[in-house]
Amino acid sequence: MELLKEKIRKEGYVTKDNILMVDSFLNHQMDVEFFNEIGKEFKNRFKDEKIDKILTIEATGIGLGIITAQYFDNIPVVFGKKIDRVSRELDAYKSEVMSFTKKTVYNVVVDKKFIKPGEKILIIDDFLANGCAVFGLMDVVRQSGAEIVGVGIVIEKGFQNGRKYLEEKGVRVESLVVVDKVEGGEVSFK
Amino acid sequence: MELLKEKIRKEGYVTKDNILMVDSFLNHQMDVEFFNEIGKEFKNRFKDEKIDKILTIEATGIGLGIITAQYFDNIPVVFGKKIDRVSRELDAYKSEVMSFTKKTVYNVVVDKKFIKPGEKILIIDDFLANGCAVFGLMDVVRQSGAEIVGVGIVIEKGFQNGRKYLEEKGVRVESLVVVDKVEGGEVSFK
Numbered sequence: 001m002e003l004l005k006e007k008i009r010k011e012g013y014v015t016k017d018n019i020l021m022v023d024s025f026l027n028h029q030m031d032v033e034f035f036n037e038i039g040k041e042f043k044n045r046f047k048d049e050k051i052d053k054i055l056t057i058e059a060t061g062i063g064l065g066i067i068t069a070q071y072f073d074n075i076p077v078v079f080g081k082k083i084d085r086v087s088r089e090l091d092a093y094k095s096e097v098m099s100f101t102k103k104t105v106y107n108v109v110v111d112k113k114f115i116k117p118g119e120k121i122l123i124i125d126d127f128l129a130n131g132c133a134v135f136g137l138m139d140v141v142r143q144s145g146a147e148i149v150g151v152g153i154v155i156e157k158g159f160q161n162g163r164k165y166l167e168e169k170g171v172r173v174e175s176l177v178v179v180d181k182v183e184g185g186e187v188s189f190k
Numbered sequence: 191m192e193l194l195k196e197k198i199r200k201e202g203y204v205t206k207d208n209i210l211m212v213d214s215f216l217n218h219q220m221d222v223e224f225f226n227e228i229g230k231e232f233k234n235r236f237k238d239e240k241i242d243k244i245l246t247i248e249a250t251g252i253g254l255g256i257i258t259a260q261y262f263d264n265i266p267v268v269f270g271k272k273i274d275r276v277s278r279e280l281d282a283y284k285s286e287v288m289s290f291t292k293k294t295v296y297n298v299v300v301d302k303k304f305i306k307p308g309e310k311i312l313i314i315d316d317f318l319a320n321g322c323a324v325f326g327l328m329d330v331v332r333q334s335g336a337e338i339v340g341v342g343i344v345i346e347k348g349f350q351n352g353r354k355y356l357e358e359k360g361v362r363v364e365s366l367v368v369v370d371k372v373e374g375g376e377v378s379f380k
Contacts, residue, residue: 032260078218081249
């Protein structure tokens with residue numbers, strides 16, 4: 001997605017620790033017009049699929065999911081909650097996720113009411129690196145008996161293993177851009 | 191907002207602890223068409239105001255903020271992050287918030303880049319009860335030197351003190367519905 005590359009070149013920046021930051025338009029301040037371009041592009045990538053529901057994860061995923069749903073006939077969007085400790089009574093699907101960036105473990109939790117067996121689910125998230133958040137969402141879908149149609153990612157870190165693991169599981173991954181390298185303050189794309 | 195009352199009567203439910211749950215359309219599964227009705231209504235309430243930016247807080251606020259912004263000429267949306275411990279280096283406005291429901295304290299954090307002195311800010315959130323989350327956002331705006339045009343709330347708990355505190359500070363509060371009472375599994379509106 002050429003527009004996204006331009007946006008990253010213009011508004012993104014790289015920290016001292018070589019982390020690509022896109023907080024001015026994607027995950028802290030949100031550019032609504034641009035989110036709509038992202039939604040259109042996800043629709044374009046998955047236009048031949050029947051999709052019943054979008055599943056995403058808080059926080060940024062919520063904005064992406066809901067805007068994207070507008071291009072899929074306003075299908076429902078469910079977001080997985082990140083919860084440190086899960087109380088036993090909760091009637092929910094849950095999966096433990098390791099966050100590499102924050103060096104913490106959390107649970108992604110989705111109430112059983114909101115994903116039903118046989119539903120066709122599109123998973124949406126902002127970043128794909130090691131794929132841990134997406135694995136958590138996939139595990140939730142697997143538990144529910146629903147079906148994963150694909151995974152839509154805004155920015156994939158092509159130098160990490162997320163895509164490899166997902167493709168090994170036979171999951172279709174559509175990333176709007178793949179970052180090849182982040183080095184010396186510079187970003188290069190695949 | 192009559193449509194919201196109907197939606198709450200039809201899809202909302204009350205827990206054993208007398209908590210109103212709206213997780214099927216607002217804060218876990220999201221009804222995108224309905225979010226658009228909310229956005230239109232916020233626009234209607236604040237149509238005479240000049241607004242530069244929407245400020246909200248994760249998680250549900252993100253979906254509400256971004257859909258609402260579509261009715262305000264796609265102005266930027268900034269969401270406050272909920273962070274347990276704030277590292278000192280962060281160049282951000284921060285305010286400590288007490289969560290009554292979860293009995294915890296967190297910081298709402300907004301990078302200084304994203305709110306500038308003089309900007310006219312509309313604060314949006316899903317619930318107003320004691321007003322703690324909104325106070326945190328207001329404190330952030332005050333630190334930045336920006337101006338609060340008003341606060342837009344989807345569901346106000348009229349039996350708690352949030353509105354009183356906000357109005358004492360001279361802030362305009364627009365709630366789409368005011369819940370008067372939650373008792374014996376039933377919700378009544380003001």
